[in-house]
Amino acid sequence: MRSTEFDTEIAEYAKARAPLLLLAFDGGGRVEQAGGHTVELLGGDPVGKTFDEVFARVPGGRNFAEWRPPDGEERNIDVRLPSRLPQTWKTVFRKSGDSVLAIGRRDTSEIEGLEQNLLTLNAELSNRSRELHKSNAELERLNTLKNRFLGIAAHDLRTPLGIIMAYSELLEDEASPGMDTEHREFISTIRSSSQFMLNLVDDLLDVATIESGKLSLQREPSDLPALIAHNLSLNQVLAARKNIRLTFEAPTVFPPVPVDPVKFEQVMNNLIGNAVKYSGEGTATTVRLARRGDRAVVSVSDEGPGIPANKIDLIGQPFARLGTRAPGGEPGTGLGLLIVRKIVEGHGGNLRVDTAVKRGTTFILEFPLAEH
Numbered sequence: 001m002r003s004t005e006f007d008t009e010i011a012e013y014a015k016a017r018a019p020l021l022l023l024a025f026d027g028g029g030r031v032e033q034a035g036g037h038t039v040e041l042l043g044g045d046p047v048g049k050t051f052d053e054v055f056a057r058v059p060g061g062r063n064f065a066e067w068r069p070p071d072g073e074e075r076n077i078d079v080r081l082p083s084r085l086p087q088t089w090k091t092v093f094r095k096s097g098d099s100v101l102a103i104g105r106r107d108t109s110e111i112e113g114l115e116q117n118l119l120t121l122n123a124e125l126s127n128r129s130r131e132l133h134k135s136n137a138e139l140e141r142l143n144t145l146k147n148r149f150l151g152i153a154a155h156d157l158r159t160p161l162g163i164i165m166a167y168s169e170l171l172e173d174e175a176s177p178g179m180d181t182e183h184r185e186f187i188s189t190i191r192s193s194s195q196f197m198l199n200l201v202d203d204l205l206d207v208a209t210i211e212s213g214k215l216s217l218q219r220e221p222s223d224l225p226a227l228i229a230h231n232l233s234l235n236q237v238l239a240a241r242k243n244i245r246l247t248f249e250a251p252t253v254f255p256p257v258p259v260d261p262v263k264f265e266q267v268m269n270n271l272i273g274n275a276v277k278y279s280g281e282g283t284a285t286t287v288r289l290a291r292r293g294d295r296a297v298v299s300v301s302d303e304g305p306g307i308p309a310n311k312i313d314l315i316g317q318p319f320a321r322l323g324t325r326a327p328g329g330e331p332g333t334g335l336g337l338l339i340v341r342k343i344v345e346g347h348g349g350n351l352r353v354d355t356a357v358k359r360g361t362t363f364i365l366e367f368p369l370a371e372h
Contacts, residue, residue: 021079021089021104024096025051032099043082055079056086076107147208158201165194203335210342217263217346219371221256224264224296228287231268235276242281246272250289257296258371263343268300270336271363275302278361294369295349301362307355315353 022035
């Protein structure tokens with residue numbers, strides 16, 4: 001192939017397909033011809049468009065009549081693109097008779113810089129991901145050890161605490177009529193403190209079981225009205241000591257709900273017990289059962305002190321301080337509500353709270369009517 005033929009073939013290919021900016025402007029600054037790639041780049045044939053319509057930024061100005069292109073000197077030129085930001089091309093302008101040729105190549109330096117940054121960021125992300133994986137594995141190991149420790153400690157404490165409580169009850173029941181008031185209060189304090197610690201140990205055992213992923217639910221179609229009524233009767237003695245009225249509102253007929261009856265009673269005992277503990281004398285605690293679509297909704301409302309708005313997110317967090325105390329000064333740990341939330345969520349339900357200071361608190365539980 002002769003040199004002239006070779007040059008012609010290359011020129012034809014470049015004009016038709018090469019990824020170059022190829023434009024020819026007439027003496028008035030209008031496009032006369034455009035390469036194939038340029039037509040695609042500009043979203044259509046630019047023939048007839050003005051210099052200003054094609055270029056967004058040209059060193060030295062865009063007034064073609066006054067502009068004198070530096071012949072053969074490569075410049076950064078911004079090309080207008082349809083529905084996109086201008087794109088920078090390294091462009092050479094050459095005079096060719098009465099026309100001006102613009103021949104440009106894409107400025108890839110910015111793209112290459114971005115690619116390098118992405119490679120660096122990707123490598124850093126991979127390193128962080130490996131570190132996070134190692135940290136998560138270590139946290140999982142420590143959490144397992146913590147749960148094992150809690151389970152062993154709580155189990156070993158339960159027996160001696162039960163003995164202390166049993167003996168304190170025996171001393172209280174068999175106290176001689178001649179025992180003075182101070183000593184009776186000592187025995188009562190031992191009994192109530194051991195009862196609190198025994199309840200705490202039971203809660204710690206439940207938390208350890210739940211957090212280890214071993215919460216086992218034995219669901220069966222259950223009569224919720226009957227379970228709730230039974231639980232209210234169990235708490236009636238405590239409520240009567242403070243002259244608190246316990247009431248229950250439910251439909252006459254309610255469909256069976258697939259719950260673990262033992263765990264459900266644990267939930268209700270915790271919520272009703274809290275309502276009684278945190279309410280003052282002569283108030284009321286109301287339990288309501290209703291159906292809402294495919295859910296059974298249980299609410300427990302008290303007339304206690306309520307919870308400050310900035311403490312609501314702490315509900316169900318272990319050992320959280322909610323800013324409220326029971327009228328009798330009974331301490332709380334927050335473990336009970338944590339257990340309640342985990343049991344409800346284990347059933348595929350959810351726990352919500354409606355509360356405000358001096359307005360009381362309502363805990364709202366939703367359980368699916370069908371097992372998922």
